[in-house]
Amino acid sequence: xxxxxxxxxxxxxxxxxxxxxxxxxxxxxxxxxxxxxxxxxxxxxxxxxxxxxxxxxxxxxxxxxxxxxxxxxxxxxxxxxxxxxxxxxxxxxxxxxxxxxxxxxxxxxxxxxxxxxxxxxxxxxxxx
Amino acid sequence: xxxxxxxxxxxxxxxxxxxxxxxxxxxxxxxxxxxxxxxxxxxxxxxxxxxxxxxxxxxxxxxxxxxxxxxxxxxxxxxxxxxxxxxxxxxxxxxxxxxxxxxxxxxxxxxxxxxxxxxxxxxxxxxxxxxxxxxxxxxxxxxx
Numbered sequence: 001x002x003x004x005x006x007x008x009x010x011x012x013x014x015x016x017x018x019x020x021x022x023x024x025x026x027x028x029x030x031x032x033x034x035x036x037x038x039x040x041x042x043x044x045x046x047x048x049x050x051x052x053x054x055x056x057x058x059x060x061x062x063x064x065x066x067x068x069x070x071x072x073x074x075x076x077x078x079x080x081x082x083x084x085x086x087x088x089x090x091x092x093x094x095x096x097x098x099x100x101x102x103x104x105x106x107x108x109x110x111x112x113x114x115x116x117x118x119x120x121x122x123x124x125x126x127x128x
Numbered sequence: 129x130x131x132x133x134x135x136x137x138x139x140x141x142x143x144x145x146x147x148x149x150x151x152x153x154x155x156x157x158x159x160x161x162x163x164x165x166x167x168x169x170x171x172x173x174x175x176x177x178x179x180x181x182x183x184x185x186x187x188x189x190x191x192x193x194x195x196x197x198x199x200x201x202x203x204x205x206x207x208x209x210x211x212x213x214x215x216x217x218x219x220x221x222x223x224x225x226x227x228x229x230x231x232x233x234x235x236x237x238x239x240x241x242x243x244x245x246x247x248x249x250x251x252x253x254x255x256x257x258x259x260x261x262x263x264x265x266x267x268x269x270x271x272x
Contacts, residue, residue: 029196035214040206042233066233072155072162075218079151079166096181106168106233 020082024062034094041084042106043067047103049103051110053096059087059106149211150186150235161221161239165213168206168233175230177237179223184237186213 022087024039041049044062051060090096095115102109150165167175169190176187189210220242228237 025207026203027201027206028203029200030202031200035202038206040166040233042166042168043231045232057270067164067231068162072157074149074153075156075161076152076154078148079153081153105171105230106166123240 009101012097017118020080021085022080022082023086024060024084026086033111035112037088037108037110039084039108039110040106041103041108043081044084044103044106044108049108051101051108053090053099056090056092056096057087058090058099058109058110059085062108066085081112148213149212150208152186152213152215154215159241161219161241163215163237165235166233167230167235170230170233170235172230173182175235177198177228179217179226179227179239181220182217182220184215184217184239185236186215186235187211190198198267 024041026037026039028035028037039060041060041062042088043064048063048065049060050062053059064081064083066081090112093114095113098113100111148165152163152165155164163184165186167188167190170188174188176185178185179199180192187210190208217239221239222242225240226238228235230236
């Protein structure tokens with residue numbers, strides 16, 4: 001999975017069972033500076049989170065290490081433990097170069113600043 | 129297992145309609161039960177756990193820290209609000225010896241089994257040859 005190719009299903013190492021992906025719930029809200037995205041990723045640490053922007057697609061992949069001893073026997077289940085995967089299409093309004101993210105208590109917050117492309121760009125004309 | 133399924137109390141119906149919050153799993157180990165719950169964003173001070181008479185109660189609130197104006201939301205999927213879950217335990221636990229950890233938004237509540245719920249040794253006593261014939265006769269009668 002280190003190649004970062006999220007479009008292809010990564011081949012898990014032979015000893016691991018097939019991975020199960022969950023779609024994490026998210027909030028998106030406007031701020032004066034742009035957009036903020038928050039995603040619930042319980043059990044994910046910063047080391048286990050891959051966040052990437054490719055073209056205009058933002059993809060988050062959070063890997064979860066089951067927080068239980070291997071010998072524990074599941075006797076009642078309401079949720080499945082799996083990795084979190086979700087991707088978003090970014091509009092051109094987002095400054096792709098200045099996206100920042102932080103993860104705390106299992107909640108990811110991604111700050112998507114608004115691009116300042118509406119300021120006229122000055123084109124230098126050189127004379128020879 | 130049946131007792132687990134029956135005992136789940138969906139009084140709150142979750143913060144979002146139709147689903148209990150938080151989702152809970154329960155595991156059994158040799159000497160304890162382990163209850164896990166997904167509580168992203170929760171801090172220790174937001175949680176209240178209690179066990180009494182074989183019933184575990186988990187209480188908390190989430191989203192209270194959000195200082196975002198409602199009009200600013202473009203998408204709102206994450207559960208918010210006050211929640212409560214009540215679960216009846218399948219066996220006696222040592223209610224004075226519980227501990228819990230909250231790590232990266234996952235709660236782990238350790239519920240050590242009370243001695244009476246651990247595997248009971250059944251002593252086999254060697255029977256003296258006092259009345260082996262009456263025993264086999266009784267067997268023969270019930271079988272016929």
